[in-house]
Amino acid sequence: MEVFTPPSAGLLSSPSKRAMMHPREAFRVPYGCRSRQAAFLPLEQPEDERAPSGQSSLSKKLRPPSRVNEVTPACPRGLEGPLQTGSGAELVHVVSVRPEEAWEEAKVRLFPALISPPLPASPPSADPNHVSMDLKHVPDPREQGWYLGLMAPNIKGPSFAWLDPSRLYCHPQAFQDCVEDLLKTFRGDPIDLVAGIDAMGFILGAAIAHTLKKGFLAIRKAGHLCVKTLSKPYKDYQAREKVMEMRADAISPGLRVLLVDQWVETGGTMRSAIHLVEEQGGLVAGIAAICVEDSEGGLWLKDHYKWAHCVPPQLMPQFNAHWLDSFQAFNPNQGPQ
Template sequence: MQAYENQLTWRISASALDISTLMRERPAAEQRPPNDLRSQCLTQGHLSTPKAADGPTISSTITTVTGGCYFRSLCDTKVFVVSSASVKLKPIVQQVKSSHPSFSAQTSGVFQMDVLAIPADRHKGWYLSLMAPNTKGPKFAWLDPSRLYCNSQALADCVKDLLIPFHNNTIDLVAGIDAMGFILGASVATTLGKGFLAVRKAGHLCVATQTQNYTDYTGRNKTLEVRLDVLNPGVRVLLVDQWIETGGTMKAAIQLVERLGATVVGVAAVAIENTEGGKWIKENYKYSHCIPEEFQSLIDRKYLESFKNFNN
């Protein structure tokens, strides 16, 4: 994509900020609507002019995005595309100030992608950048994948990607593991038009259950349980959890399903880390996760480059 920053022109009036661009022969493919540009927001800053004698202070938000750059005036809801991906916030601010010294600029740091926005280019795994890093210390998981569920398209695309390997499999029932596996598992079940079985932590079901002890990712000993009146020989089950780190929880769920005579069609999660337990699952069961192969090493190191876009 070409850079258009040198073609930017400014016109300032007493009551409104008119930002226009001179983009010569810009390909139609690059003419993205404002919402698509907004959805790819990476960095924001703030520009304002002093209050004019006959008008209000003029303010605008400038945003660098993956596919371009836009200004949104606080006194005018119109969005003006002004640049391409090569432009960063600081050069634009400097350019504006050199043209119009009356402009003042305050950068507001790096902002994460708008959690509710939907990008125009939804490549496989695009929603992974929505996951938030741990900010509370070692007692918690190293990231929070559930942030992506807040975006309806992200959740839908995640489920779609998870189901690709199972298109030719017969699935009678989806089982989700307590607790975050309930959200993803129920979404998978709804997409497939199948029922959903909750694999609970022990002590919550008021009916007869089968239990299985296990050690979770924190090293604590726990117990899973499942009701006895659903799983029978011949029932084909897709097991879903949010994340598989050590594999202990998923292995316990597999044991419960198989002990009651049902068949595990496969295992699905946002990610399966290459721990001993994660590898065991991959080697013994059909599996699906949303992590592109080139990013697996980042998952195993428990760090994503997208974390840099979060303010702690």
């Protein structure tokens, strides 16, 4: 492909050269092209036809055609081939008729990278540290809590929770079964609103609200809501002092609210959310989480409110001990084996 060398700045800005242009050449085309009907791509001249030293051969020889489509008839439309213009007969290509055609063909010549075919997709990584997960396998039959084995253990140290429950959300059937298991306890109960607790409770809470066709209320950590709020201090599962907020206009007296969080370990976060609902006259229809542990706070909640979680009774000792048998078969790079 020939390399395009644009005309000099003096040629493009010269009033005398602009005056010679065809009247219909009043729109801008790709860089270096000054004509609506023609874009000139100078070719290399024979040695004997080049201008003397110190004189620009372009200054007198680049002229627009005297009429539209003044091209060599045998050449294809759009890049019609050499045309002799002016004295000295410098060869130029005329690029054609419609502006959109001129632009497409200029891209071919000037910017081949823009129209190059895309590179083939890279194959899956062969890196042994590449993390993958089987999102298709579903056991048959699906026993209660089968998806709990998808949860990942903590591999980063004591500043994190002891496991990652959100891994099961990646599996479509596991996520659906988790939501259905939580709702079994509340089927037929009067529920007006579902409230999810910041932040992971938003995922399960919104899914439950959608399933029940109810509204969803986000109970936030302090500092995120730009409206009038009610707040309540609490301690999280790591005994850190925090503040919880809820908008003041969402709950009216007598409204029945289902509270949802991802996990209940010490119960401090859930109790704070309960206080916010009840202080506005709302009624707690129940609490739901993947697991409500048998801690002091968790047992208090189970004694005072209707509750649901996904853990079968035979697995509760493992959850209370913060170690699941499924962790033994867990490969942090490839998931459960």
